[in-house]
Amino acid sequence: MRILPKEIETLWTLFTAPVVWALHFLVCYVGAAIYCAKQDAVDFGFGVVRAGIGAVTVAALAMIVLSAVLAWRQWGFGTYDPPHDDPTPHDRRRFQGFATLLLSGLSFIAVVYTAMAALMISGCFQ
Amino acid sequence: MAIAGALIWAAVIGTLIYATRERRRVQSEHAAGLLILWGGAIIPALLLGLLLGYALWLMPDIRPWSAPGEPAGLRIEVEGEQFWWRVRYHPADGPPVDAANEIRLPVGERVEFTLTSSDVIHSFWIPVLGGKMDMIPGRTNRLTLRAAKTGTYRGPCTEFCGTSHALMAFSVVVMEPDAFRDWLADEARPSPGAGAPGGELFIANGCPACHTVRGTEATGAVGPDLSHVGSRETLAAGIMPVDVEAIASFISKPDAIKPGAQMPAFGMLPEADIAAIAAYLEGLK
Numbered sequence: 001m002r003i004l005p006k007e008i009e010t011l012w013t014l015f016t017a018p019v020v021w022a023l024h025f026l027v028c029y030v031g032a033a034i035y036c037a038k039q040d041a042v043d044f045g046f047g048v049v050r051a052g053i054g055a056v057t058v059a060a061l062a063m064i065v066l067s068a069v070l071a072w073r074q075w076g077f078g079t080y081d082p083p084h085d086d087p088t089p090h091d092r093r094r095f096q097g098f099a100t101l102l103l104s105g106l107s108f109i110a111v112v113y114t115a116m117a118a119l120m121i122s123g124c125f126q
Numbered sequence: 127m128a129i130a131g132a133l134i135w136a137a138v139i140g141t142l143i144y145a146t147r148e149r150r151r152v153q154s155e156h157a158a159g160l161l162i163l164w165g166g167a168i169i170p171a172l173l174l175g176l177l178l179g180y181a182l183w184l185m186p187d188i189r190p191w192s193a194p195g196e197p198a199g200l201r202i203e204v205e206g207e208q209f210w211w212r213v214r215y216h217p218a219d220g221p222p223v224d225a226a227n228e229i230r231l232p233v234g235e236r237v238e239f240t241l242t243s244s245d246v247i248h249s250f251w252i253p254v255l256g257g258k259m260d261m262i263p264g265r266t267n268r269l270t271l272r273a274a275k276t277g278t279y280r281g282p283c284t285e286f287c288g289t290s291h292a293l294m295a296f297s298v299v300v301m302e303p304d305a306f307r308d309w310l311a312d313e314a315r316p317s318p319g320a321g322a323p324g325g326e327l328f329i330a331n332g333c334p335a336c337h338t339v340r341g342t343e344a345t346g347a348v349g350p351d352l353s354h355v356g357s358r359e360t361l362a363a364g365i366m367p368v369d370v371e372a373i374a375s376f377i378s379k380p381d382a383i384k385p386g387a388q389m390p391a392f393g394m395l396p397e398a399d400i401a402a403i404a405a406y407l408e409g410l411k
Contacts, residue, residue, distance in 0.1 A: 105167070109175075113178055
């Protein structure tokens with residue numbers, strides 16, 4: 001099974017940004033939870049966790065931006081206005097590109113909101 | 127926050143009125159698209175981001191969190207019971223002090239609450255000071271509050287807990303820190319009224335099986351601690367004034383005043399005895 005699709009007409013590109021958002025959310029929250037449960041067993045501070053969340057966030061945002069650029073290209077760089085509702089391969093592609101672009105925007109904001117907590121929370125529950 | 131909310135409300139309603147006005151000219155698709163992009167996506171996302179940032183900024187103060195090395199402050203243990211509140215103060219520098227149905231706090235200091243329940247789920251809430259927190263049997267929830275100004279406030283039970291759920295409240299008295307420490311020291315000592323007449327009736331009629339009055343042989347722990355009941359703001363968990371008449375009526379018919387209360391009625395006692403016990407309890411300042 002291929003992870004990257006060979007066909008252009010696939011729905012997988014549509015999900016890229018939300019999947020990155022979901023993974024980022026899990027890594028941030030599960031990572032912080034595991035650190036706080038095991039903090040006595042490890043010899044680094046919460047600052048490292050925050051830096052890690054920062055790094056994961058930058059990587060996630062980069063992936064989402066990449067997905068958005070690809071979606072923008074698929075959409076035709078905004079040459080055609082929505083709605084793309086004709087039953088043709090052309091419109092199907094444009095529609096998918098536009099939807100992917102919107103989902104990328106949503107995911108970008110969501111990832112930023114998720115990471116904002118790490119800016120303010122400076123330690124585990126004590 | 128209210129002003130910002132009012133502005134947003136006015137903007138949304140203004141847009142609504144603009145959209146439903148009698149049509150004079152048709153918007154171009156480009157202008158409509160821009161309106162949707164800015165009004166529907168960019169501005170709400172920015173506003174939500176600001177609100178989230180503000181809420182997160184407030185968060186460290188309401189979490190039960192203290193920096194490593196920061197001295198522990200006052201902790202207050204509150205246990206929900208049907209239908210009253212068991213309160214135990216744990217000062218940083220002294221033994222615990224028991225009380226009930228009233229919470230006193232020093233102004234400007236972070237106070238940590240450990241919240242639990244012995245029977246069903248209750249919920250602890252002082253609306254003036256912060257959010258609510260459930261009290262769950264078998265679990266200890268923690269909440270930190272900081273009172274900004276002195277005064278007397280009210281806290282209700284906010285999780286339905288039985289027939290007298292609506293009759294389960296407590297008063298919160300926020301005091302100057304020095305006054306609070308003096309009060310706590312007094313609270314730990316027996317009341318000057320503990321040896322007053324009426325006390326022997328309180329003992330003889332079995333009240334000590336459930337209630338404690340410091341300085342006497344009454345050391346029961348089933349019901350509320352009554353050591354300083356006469357100095358509290360309210361009686362019967364926030365529903366009655368503290369006066370002899372109210373105390374006497376509660377002794378006579380607790381189940382009529384507070385349906386489902388565990389305390390048995392003592393209406394069979396001679397009225398003079400009930401009045402004497404009530405006067406004794408009212409004198410426990």
